[in-house]
Amino acid sequence: MNHRWLAVAWACAPLCAANGQGFAETMMRATGADSVGDHARAAALYEQAYGVSGFDPVVLAVAAQSAAEAGMTDRALRDLGRAIDQGVLEPRLMADTAFWTLRADRRWKALDARMHRKLAAVDQPLRTELLRLADRDQRNRAGIGAVLTKYGVKSPQGDSAMRAMTAADAPIQAKVRKIIAQHGWPGRALVADDGAHAAWLVVQHMPHAYQARVLALLRAAGRAGDARAGDVALLEDRVLVGSHRRQRYGTQLTNPPAGGPPSLDPIAHEQCVDQRRRRVGLEPLAEYLKGFGVTYHPVGTCPAGATRAHS
Numbered sequence: 001m002n003h004r005w006l007a008v009a010w011a012c013a014p015l016c017a018a019n020g021q022g023f024a025e026t027m028m029r030a031t032g033a034d035s036v037g038d039h040a041r042a043a044a045l046y047e048q049a050y051g052v053s054g055f056d057p058v059v060l061a062v063a064a065q066s067a068a069e070a071g072m073t074d075r076a077l078r079d080l081g082r083a084i085d086q087g088v089l090e091p092r093l094m095a096d097t098a099f100w101t102l103r104a105d106r107r108w109k110a111l112d113a114r115m116h117r118k119l120a121a122v123d124q125p126l127r128t129e130l131l132r133l134a135d136r137d138q139r140n141r142a143g144i145g146a147v148l149t150k151y152g153v154k155s156p157q158g159d160s161a162m163r164a165m166t167a168a169d170a171p172i173q174a175k176v177r178k179i180i181a182q183h184g185w186p187g188r189a190l191v192a193d194d195g196a197h198a199a200w201l202v203v204q205h206m207p208h209a210y211q212a213r214v215l216a217l218l219r220a221a222g223r224a225g226d227a228r229a230g231d232v233a234l235l236e237d238r239v240l241v242g243s244h245r246r247q248r249y250g251t252q253l254t255n256p257p258a259g260g261p262p263s264l265d266p267i268a269h270e271q272c273v274d275q276r277r278r279r280v281g282l283e284p285l286a287e288y289l290k291g292f293g294v295t296y297h298p299v300g301t302c303p304a305g306a307t308r309a310h311s
Contacts, residue, residue, distance in 0.1 A: 022287030023052045027059075030066070039070035047079065052283035054230015057086035057193055065098035077107055084111065086225070087193025089119040118189075126179065127195035130186060133172050134198035137205060140168040152259035169205060176202045177210070185217035187226030196221070200231040208242030215239050229280040241265050249277050250285045253292055261293045271300035 030045035046063035064080035221227035237247040246268035253262035
């Protein structure tokens, strides 16, 4: 069995739930192209999916596998190198059979050494702990959305589900608080990309006051390439909405008290939201919202040169 299919599942399992339909559809088209041997098209589609994944580097690694199988050596080495530099630090990736054709290239040895050098600097016990905590965080949320949509946030069912989730979250969040107090933001250099993303995932569900306190740490990590741009954007929106301010990227929705589809929280300078989303690797807002059953029509046109002023 070719290990690349494990890599595709590793990339898409958390991502397809976290992003909108456009991302998921692009990933499915890419895997479909791979399955019929059209690896060149698959590589292009995976690269496209990377651009709307919040810049998740795992998708770049999968693109590199497809490019290698298509015989596009330069492209495969480029995408694999970018993935490694963005924290995809997995020995099993370098051993993947998709890359056998690359091993004769003079650049392979240096690339493999770079990955192992970065991996040696990773705190593996801390990385493992963060991944375990994030997995527990996600398990705590299984089925919550369906309950809130059906019964409403203020219903007895919704209240019971939320209280149970909050109680289960408490020890997880306490451990992540301790980790951040000790290490600062646990970025890619310390815990690889998956560990850094796991820390973000737990913080996304912590109290607003704490999120506001650590946002500066995550922003600094993002500027240094030590965290995903999409992760920074989502936490920033959470903090803004929690402060009763307009969000920037349109990532936050509110479940109505009586049940039904969620509603989009207000967006600052909404006519420029898709331009801001593009800069941090998020798909157009209308595609993102389809995943929540929300129909969205863009509001006006972003004036030329206005995106940065409205960022």
